[in-house]
Amino acid sequence: MRAVVFTEPGPASVLEIVDRDLPPAGPGEVRVRIVLSAVNPTDTGTRSGRGVPDGIAPPRVPNQDGAGVVDAVGDGVTGLEPGDHVWVWDAAYGRADGTAQEYVVLPRRQVVQMNKEVPFAVGAAVGIPALTAHRCLTVAxxxxxxxxxxxxxxxxxxxxxxxxxxxxxxIQLAKWAGATVLTTVSxxxxxxxxxxAGADAVINYRHEDVVARVRELSKTGPQIIVEVNVxxxxxxxxxxxxxxNIAIYVGGEVSIPAFQAAFKNVSLDFVLTYTTADEEKDGAVAAVAEAVDSGAFRxxxxxxxxxxxFPLERVAxxxxxVxxxxVGKVVVEVQQP
Incomplete structure (x- = not known):
């Protein structure tokens, strides 16, 4: 099978396509034939040597997220069978083998069935973004x-x-969950x-006063803020x-005006989906799977x-x-559906 590998950290040019043996599905594992492999900022960070530390040294196959078809199941696996359409999460975290290859073997927990009418692009696009968003919306x-x-x-x-x-x-998950959603863009x-995506109001922060607009739109102010910039x-x-609650899912340095936060009894949380507790991650996976299958996530x-x-040959x-x-979701076409 074809697999994308990097043997040392560096620019995208360190990625190369090699031939590998087809991996077997061991007990409790599922082998997935990858159709689409998604690229996230943390994937490029791991490849460059600046990503989330997980203790795994190269050679590595990059990319955490993807979607495809169950190819084989190991002993003890229930709820999945060959031919099922699935999406996968955290494939390359704490492991050397991500989704930028024709087949990947993962623990059953990291393989999520989806309705066959759901496009593979939807399955490839959830993973890190949707699980991060879910945690930000539920951490309060x-x-x-x-x-x-x-x-x-x-x-x-x-x-x-x-x-x-x-x-x-x-935006999509909050609307599915019944919230009024405001958002800022540039x-x-x-x-x-x-x-x-479904936002009720969109504020262009380059041309509008964000504070004034939010106060105009919300009498109390938002109960939840999902923040991309510290x-x-x-x-x-x-x-x-x-x-x-303010949930921040990016890195950076920040000083906190503690009295201002305390005066409002505000909670501030920092979110990294890779290291959330198992119960939190399982809840997020179940919720996102429900949203995907119901057509609420598009x-x-x-x-x-x-x-x-991008075709596999242009993975770099x-x-x-990214x-x-x-702007948009970058996916690599690994194989035909």
Whole structure:
């Protein structure tokens, strides 16, 4: 089988396609024939040597997320059989083998069945973005631990960066859960995408006063803020409702105006989907799977998340596109469905 490998950290040019033996599915494992492999910023970070540390040294096959078809199941595996359509998560975290290869073997827990009418692009696009978004939307102590329809009914959510992959997922999942969703973007094109994702109101922070607009749109302020930029923290503390929560899912350095936060009894959480507790991750996977199968999570320009496709032979270009912060979801076409 063909597999993308890097033997040392570096630029996208370190990626090469090699031939490997077909891996067997051991007890409790599932072998998936990968159709689409998604590229996330943490995938390019791992390849470059600046990613999330997981103790695994090269050679490695990159990419955490993907979608495909069950090819074989090992002893003890239940609930899946060859031919099932599936999406996978965290394939390359703590392991040397990600989804940028024709077949990947994973523990049963990391292989999620999806309805056969769901496009593979949807399955490839969930993973890190949707699981991150789910945790951001449920990390508050007074909120639901798992999203379901109406779980956030009556709440207002502010999503910073609504045209990004996590922002798009947060908008779609929050709307599915019944929230009123506000979002910020930096351009008219991104505003169109955030609107397509389902946001109730879109604020272009380059041309509008975000604080004034949010106060106009929400009497109390948002109960939940999903934040992509730590530099926005002071603004978030001004906007967030008393007792609200701010969930930050990116790195960076930040000083916290503690009295301002304390005065409102605000909780501040930092989110990394890789290291969430098993119970939290399982709840997120179950909720996202339900949203996917119900048609509540969509992809494509009409859903605010353009799909940018690259053949396997151009996997380096796919990684470079993510490093350029291209708008949309980058996927690698590994095999035909």
């Amino acid at each position: 102590a007074d909120g639901p631990s798992r999203l379901t329809p109406d779980a956030l009914k009556g709440r207002t959510v502010l999503v910073a960066g609504g045209a990004g992959a996590v922002g798009n997922a947060a 351009s008219k094109e991104k505003a169109d995408l955030a609107t397509a 530099d926005n923290l002071r603004q978030d503390l001004t906007l967030v409702a008393p007792g609200g 992809v494509g320009e009409e859903a605010g998340l353009p799909i940018l496709r 270009a796919a990684h470079e596109a 490093e350029r912060n291209v």
